[in-house]
Amino acid sequence: MPRLNTKICIVTGAARGIGAAIARAFAREGATVLVTDKDKGGAADIAREIGGEAMRLDVASEPDWAALAEAWPECDVLVNNAGVTGFEANSRPHDPETASLEDWRAVHAVNLDGTFLECRYGIRAMRPRGAGSIINISSRSGLVGIPAAAAYASSKAAVRNHTKSVALYCAEQGLNIRCNSIHPAAVLTPMWEPMLGTGPDREARMAAFVADTPLRRFGDPDEVAALAVMLASDEAAYMSGAELNIDGGLLAGSAAAPKRE
Numbered sequence: 253m254p255r256l257n258t259k260i261c262i263v264t265g266a267a268r269g270i271g272a273a274i275a276r277a278f279a280r281e282g283a284t285v286l287v288t289d290k291d292k293g294g295a296a297d298i299a300r301e302i303g304g305e306a307m308r309l310d311v312a313s314e315p316d317w318a319a320l321a322e323a324w325p326e327c328d329v330l331v332n333n334a335g336v337t338g339f340e341a342n343s344r345p346h347d348p349e350t351a352s353l354e355d356w357r358a359v360h361a362v363n364l365d366g367t368f369l370e371c372r373y374g375i376r377a378m379r380p381r382g383a384g385s386i387i388n389i390s391s392r393s394g395l396v397g398i399p400a401a402a403a404y405a406s407s408k409a410a411v412r413n414h415t416k417s418v419a420l421y422c423a424e425q426g427l428n429i430r431c432n433s434i435h436p437a438a439v440l441t442p443m444w445e446p447m448l449g450t451g452p453d454r455e456a457r458m459a460a461f462v463a464d465t466p467l468r469r470f471g472d473p474d475e476v477a478a479l480a481v482m483l484a485s486d487e488a489a490y491m492s493g494a495e496l497n498i499d500g501g502l503l504a505g506s507a508a509a510p511k512r513e
């Protein structure tokens with residue numbers, strides 16, 4: 253029996269990377285999947301591939317969420333996956349001393365305002381059913397300080413916290429709407445391409461990025477998707493307000509890291 257049979261599942265930022273992997277996994281488990289992204293063509297491609305539906309949605313746009321609520325007033329599962337590092341458009345510094353307020357706000361507008369709008373829509377869309385699962389993709393960066401990407405780290409820490417407020421609010425309301433956060437570390441997606449490049453030193457760069465990861469490799473988007481399937485399914489009925497790390501052991505502690513050659 254497919255684990256998400258009959259469930260209506262909406263995934264944001266699902267035109268590529270982790271979001272696309274989650275959309276594919278949900279479809280394999282029998283869900284009706286709405287693939288959303290600010291990249292309309294990319295979302296349509298994934299929807300065609302998995303037999304789902306597509307809609308353009310910029311998670312930072314309140315009117316876009318209103319349009320989604322109009323078209324899809326109810327759902328069972330909502331994955332808030334869309335996110336930006338802030339380095340997509342330019343490589344200006346994001347450290348606490350020299351970052352601009354404009355860059356700081358741009359990252360929070362997508363990662364944090366987007367999460368607020370997503371959860372608000374999710375609670376309203378799940379209330380008629382009295383149940384559902386909201387999954388917020390935070391990051392390992394939301395659990396530790398990242399000096400060179402302070403805005404990203406701050407926004408992802410706020411995603412973690414808001415997840416817990418939403419979980420408690422829904423419980424207080426007598427709703428069986430669960431809300432949990434997933435915290436990936438380095439997962440190989442197009443987000444990494446500008447940092448890895450295509451040159452002969454690509455392999456060395458990849459090895460350097462995961463040198464401190466106990467399992468010494470990047471994660472695969474399908475591995476994050478497997479966790480999302482579990483949280484979306486009724487198997488996770490007693491999980492709410494939880495944070496799940498998927499990081500190759502990175503956050504287990506530096507003292508636990510294997511010895512280097």
Ligand SMILES: NC(=O)c1ccc[n+]([C@@H]2O[C@H](COP(=O)([O-])OP(=O)(O)OC[C@H]3O[C@@H](n4cnc5c(N)ncnc54)[C@H](O)[C@@H]3O)[C@@H](O)[C@H]2O)c1
Pocket residue numbers: 264265266267268269270271288289290291294309310311312333334335336337362389390391392393435436437438439440441442443444
């Ligand atoms: N890849 C990693 O190593 C990693 C690690 C930790 C957390 N994450 C988080 O996982 C999520 C997915 O990351 P990814 O690596 O797949 O990224 P990605 O850059 O490969 O894909 C992100 C997708 O989100 C879309 N998007 C960007 N801004 C949007 C907006 N305002 N509205 C709607 N869609 C928007 C993009 O068009 C793209 O399709 C992000 O929240 C990211 O912060 C990723």
